Amino acid sequence: MEKRAIVIGGSSGIGRALVRELHAQGYRVGVGARRYPLLEDLRSQLSEDLAIQQVDVADRNTALQALDRLVAELGGLDIIIVAAGVGGEHGGMQWENQQHIIDVNVSGLTAILNWAYHYFSERGRGHIVAISSVLAVRGNRHSPAYSASKAFASHYLQGLRQRVHREKKPMLITDIRPGFVDTEMVQGRKDMFWVTSPEKAAKLIFHAVQKQKSCAYITGRWRLVAWLMRLLPERLYKRL
């Protein structure tokens, strides 16, 4: 039977590339994000079968209603991928920016993941995937709120994984941790290395999902950076 996937945050970047990848792999796909014209554009490029809804994860009630509409249009759901996220904190410490990061990357993410847990619990099975970051492993001076929001995402996913295991629910939870991916989010940054394209990231993410991985670094060598970040004593780490 045709598998059905929803990508939240699929209007640009990694999420948009994931929509394309899932479609190419034969999935029936639903996609949500705030910029509806970009979703219409994607539908006209891919297929009229693409289910689209305007979704702002920071507005829980309307976001969950839109999710219900997507599921209804797809006729069910097997995988949900939450790619929605904001950054933009780089270098600054503006409260408005940090609050926006918390609203989207923490509250918004939790609203969707919580919905997915209940949906898949009732249905009996399902796969939850969210895009965290390599920065989840340690706080970062360039982006204290963003790195903390990604630590939240990874911990939430880990908690869910432990919970569904204990509850013996056949549910899979995958934590995706990219390094640098060439998207709108990092446009103009000069300090990047090992940058990968959204298309390659989407292929690697799809592979990790198929392999039912708990956690995947994108690309794989970012695991080494994460390992070093974790290992470095605080007195050295704070000098970086």
Ligand SMILES: NC(=O)c1ccc[n+]([C@@H]2O[C@H](COP(=O)([O-])OP(=O)(O)OC[C@H]3O[C@@H](n4cnc5c(N)ncnc54)[C@H](OP(=O)(O)O)[C@@H]3O)[C@@H](O)[C@H]2O)c1
């Ligand atoms: N690029 C990197 O180097 C990198 C590295 C590590 C992790 N990540 C993570 O990867 C994910 C995707 O980011 P990206 O790099 O692909 O950047 P992007 O091109 O800016 O994509 C972000 C996506 O999130 C959506 N989004 C933002 N706010 C939203 C909201 N309130 N409600 C619903 N959707 C919202 C955007 O759609 P609308 O604006 O249309 O709503 C867009 O589709 C993010 O979680 C990001 O933190 C990126």
